[in-house]
Amino acid sequence: MKLLKKGAEADIFLTNWNSSNAILKIRKPKDYRNPILDSKIRRHRTIKESQTLSEVKFFGIPSPIVYYVDLKKSEIIMQEIPGKPVHDLSPSKIIQASKEIGKLVGTMHKNGIMHGDLTTSNFILYNKKIYVIDFGLSQKTIKLEDHAVDLRLIKEILNSAHAKIMQSSWKNFQTGYKSVVGSTKFQKISNLVSEIEGRGRYATVV
Structure with a gap:
């Protein structure tokens, strides 16, 4: 062991x-x-x-x-998922993977699951498929505020760990997420993400 x-x-x-x-x-x-x-x-x-x-x-x-x-x-x-964490992929592959990650997070939220620890290390690329791991902080919730917290975290991770490709990755993530949850819900959650950023609890992402 x-x-x-x-x-x-x-x-x-x-x-x-x-x-x-x-x-x-x-x-x-x-x-x-x-x-x-x-x-x-x-x-x-x-x-x-x-x-x-x-x-x-x-x-x-x-x-x-x-x-x-x-x-x-x-x-x-x-x-064991013996692939490679998205965090460790090349910049171009992270940008590409971000759209699929957005779809996966959107699917979880649509079905009332908040992951709670959305980092690029908790998505594993294996056999051309992205796996989601570490649900230790997950919870069942349909509250849009909780889903916004999930999005705020992945946005913060992209900004801190992948700063050079943050804009492209975040845009792709949003595209994938929106394609699953729909425009109306996406806009509401996006507004809540901005609201969370404005509260001063987190560093503002530019």
């Missing part, structure tokens, strides 16, 4: 499942929380993530297959 990522909420390991590579996600106990409350929180988030991973497949979102869930240990074993 090999540690791939040590996160604030969980640790990610490369492991083995039925002779194939797999991903093990372990939600760690938090010492600052009451042990009983901590156990309930970790259990709830493990259930929610595993359910969401399965649910999004029903409306066409490529995502890892869940192999095994251990609620006592707050662990999920899932399919």
Whole structure:
């Protein structure tokens, strides 16, 4: 078993499942929380993530297959997607992929799922298909404000991690997103994104 990522909420390991590579996600106990409350929180988030991973497949979102869930240990074993994170693609490929990412996010929002951690590292290109990973912060919501928060984050990531291609990537993302949610909903959410930017909670993206 090999540690791939040590996160604030969980640790990610490369492991083995039925002779194939797999991903093990372990939600760690938090010492600052009451042990009983901590156990309930970790259990709830493990259930929610595993359910969401399965649910999004029903409306066409490529995502890892869940192999095994251990609620006592707050662990999920899932399919490894052995592709390349969009974050690590060439600038031209990131611009190209942004339209498909927009469609995927639009599809999630249209079906009442907020991802909660939309970074270019959570989209994996594998076999000419883009997979969505890490639903640890996802939630079921039809609130346009929540969907706007998702969009605000991906916009911020494009601006910070991919500044030179931000405009082209964001434009393509918007095109893909709008093609799924429709012009009316897109405009409402875009207005909310601008409103969030104007509140001063985040740095303004120019």
